[in-house]
Amino acid sequence: FAAVTHDKVLGLLLGGALGDALGAPFEGRPSVDAADLAAEERAPSRLVHTDDTALTLALAEHLAQRRDAERLDVDALALEFARAWRAEPWRGYGSGTPHVFGLINAGVPWTEASRATFQGQGSYGNGAAMRVAPVALVADSLHHAAELGQRSGEPTHSHKHGQHGAACQAAAAYLALHSDPAHPLDRTRFLQDLARAVRSRPWHEKFDRATELTRNGAGPKHTAHALGNDASALGSVPTALTAFLTHPDDTTQTIRYAIQTGGDADTIAAMAGALAGARNGASTLSRGLISRLEAADQLHHLADQLAGHPRNPTVTS
Numbered sequence: 124f125a126a127v128t129h130d131k132v133l134g135l136l137l138g139g140a141l142g143d144a145l146g147a148p149f150e151g152r153p154s155v156d157a158a159d160l161a162a163e164e165r166a167p168s169r170l171v172h173t174d175d176t177a178l179t180l181a182l183a184e185h186l187a188q189r190r191d192a193e194r195l196d197v198d199a200l201a202l203e204f205a206r207a208w209r210a211e212p213w214r215g216y217g218s219g220t221p222h223v224f225g226l227i228n229a230g231v232p233w234t235e236a237s238r239a240t241f242q243g244q245g246s247y248g249n250g251a252a253m254r255v256a257p258v259a260l261v262a263d264s265l266h267h268a269a270e271l272g273q274r275s276g277e278p279t280h281s282h283k284h285g286q287h288g289a290a291c292q293a294a295a296a297y298l299a300l301h302s303d304p305a306h307p308l309d310r311t312r313f314l315q316d317l318a319r320a321v322r323s324r325p326w327h328e329k330f331d332r333a334t335e336l337t338r339n340g341a342g343p344k345h346t347a348h349a350l351g352n353d354a355s356a357l358g359s360v361p362t363a364l365t366a367f368l369t370h371p372d373d374t375t376q377t378i379r380y381a382i383q384t385g386g387d388a389d390t391i392a393a394m395a396g397a398l399a400g401a402r403n404g405a406s407t408l409s410r411g412l413i414s415r416l417e418a419a420d421q422l423h424h425l426a427d428q429l430a431g432h433p434r435n436p437t438v439t440s
């Protein structure tokens with residue numbers, strides 16, 4: 124296990140936001156041309172984030188402010204998420220989650236509001252997974268990360284697949300954060316560890332397929348076809364994992380691969396970028412791209428707070 128440095132904490136936050144903002148113009152496209160993506164990288168314009176980063180900021184702020192043993196107050200968190208949506212409803216939210224947030228803002232308890240969507244089934248979307256990575260910064264074990272991830276998902280995603288998506292991405296972020304970039308990542312072991320943290324058959328089937336895809340060096344289109352690229356948790360979290368496990372030592376390549384899976388490109392790239400950023404640190408990210416990131420200052424400030432969090436006593440700079 125590697126020490127959790129300030130550079131890794133910042134890498135997790137900036138990598139996620141960069142994936143989101145760079146992927147945003149491509150969300151919903153069935154496929155993404157490498158030339159279009161290169162043009163987006165070269166453009167001088169500000170990199171504007173979407174709901175993925177807006178809610179990640181809300182969760183990171185929640186964690187930074189709570190230094191008690193519980194770390195997560197789900198009742199307060201539900202209100203904070205709903206307020207973040209009300210402040211900026213134009214950030215590219217879909218339809219399900221804003222419905223839940225509207226109910227919460229009207230005083231309906233989240234336990235009820237989260238069950239009001241999809242004919243009472245609740246959401247199995249990737250919205251709980253897309254925002255979850257910061258919980259890895261305050262977790263003291265792999266299972267703790269998965270548990271915090273699942274609980275942070277509950278206010279909006281009452282379907283078990285939506286919650287397992289958050290548990291999976293949180294556990295993956297924990298493993299990436301504690302991995303040593305000086306040594307090659309053992310991909311098979313990474314996925315075996317995840318399977319211990321997320322005990323659900325459909326997820327295990329996805330992990331097996333991801334193992335095959337990374338072993339065979341599958342490209343983004345092949346991976347999207349095999350694992351999915353939609354806004355469901357099961358159809359995007361394993362795809363993001365595969366992007367990271369294909370390029371674990373290069374955050375920029377991870378993000379490019381994730382965006383080129385197409386479909387829910389901002390969210391797949393946000394999740395993959397957080398994993399690669401947590402492993403490789405912020406210092407490996409392109410300064411030019413980071414300087415264009417809308418939320419860069421806010422994320423730097425949160426990294427300072429979370430790197431000094433009592434959960435991270437071993438942080439070194």
Ligand code: F2R
Nearest residue numbers: 215216217218219220241244245246247248249250354390
């Ligand atoms: N929604 C979007 N982008 C499309 C709209 C863009 C926007 N209108 C614009 O103009 O810019 N992006 C963001 O939403 C995704 C995260 O979704 P979340 O928060 O999980 O939402 P939701 O609606 O609960 O679930 C997403 C979709 O999954 C399907 N689904 C979920 N549960 C279901 C169930 N029980 N039964 C059937 N279908 C279910 C639905 O298709 C939902 O729409 C991210 O991409 C984020 O970037």
Ligand code: MG
Nearest residue numbers: 173174175389
């Ligand atoms: Mg989005």
Ligand code: MG
Nearest residue numbers: 304305306372
């Ligand atoms: Mg290396």
Ligand code: MG
Nearest residue numbers: 150387389390
């Ligand atoms: Mg999206």
